[in-house]
Amino acid sequence: MVDDVFDALGAPARRAILDVLCLRDDQTLFEIVTRLVGDHDIDLTRQAVSQHLQVLESAGLVRSRRESRYKFHTIDTAPLHAAMRRWLTEEERS
Amino acid sequence: MVDDVFDALGAPARRAILDVLCLRDDQTLFEIVTRLVGDHDIDLTRQAVSQHLQVLESAGLVRSRRESRYKFHTIDTAPLHAAMRRWLTEEERS
DNA sequence: CTTGCATGCAAGCCTAGACTTGCCTATGTT
DNA sequence: AACATAGGCAAGTCTAGGCTTGCATGCAAG
Secondary structure: OHHHHHHHHOOHHHHHHHHHHHHOOOEOHHHHHHHHHHHHOOOOOHHHHHHHHHHHHHOOOEEEEEEOOEEEEEEOOHHHHHHHHHHOOOHHHO | OHHHHHHHHOOHHHHHHHHHHHHOOOEOHHHHHHHHHHHHOOOOOHHHHHHHHHHHHHOOOEEEEEEOOEEEEEEOOHHHHHHHHHHOOOHHHO
16 A cells, blocks of 8 residues: 555656646646646656556545546545655654 | 655665665665565565665665775665655645 | 675666557537 | 547557676675
8 A cells, every 4th residue: 555655656757747736636637638748848648647647546646536527636645644654763753 | 856765765675675774774785685585575686785775875865884895774764754745735744 | 815705887688667559438519 | 410528448669777697896804
């Protein structure tokens, strides 16, 4: 579970997707692609971003909600907190 | 810089190395290899572990100290703290 | 000074996974 | 009905990097 989080964060493209989702919740696949190209100079196809979102979702870092033909994606930082405690000392875990 | 940290954490073997270094500081390459094989069922050659240590060191997650023919490795969690703040909200950064 | 131990360097192999291409489904619009 | 939009699926390509192999270096002990 924690390993999935670090594997997901291993790809720069997925970190950029989290950056995009961090600024605004409930974004569709097309919105994310548009912002990646426009704001991050990352030129990926829609399918590539879709696959990255699947990885992020199965790692628990992204939650999605289907609404008619749209699918809205939202970041979930909870798994991040759990993952980071792995190498912290006792007092650092606060 | 922060990207280097996440790239370094992307490989399971490197996370296991950090696990080993987390339990005890100032371990040599051979000690780390021995503990990986014994405690983590990770069977890597000395050279593989050495290369992983270089990646971890250039990411700032491991500091090393040379003493005659031994090289001692120590974990440094400071870059972790900086990296984790990337997707946290304002109040979460505490 | 030879032998053994701890590590470094360089080159090649080889697989995981990042990315694309092409086609398909579903929903909304006209 | 046709058409456009939002997304999914599956198969193939191709490169980064994880890992190995072989040799070199540096230090210590006998």
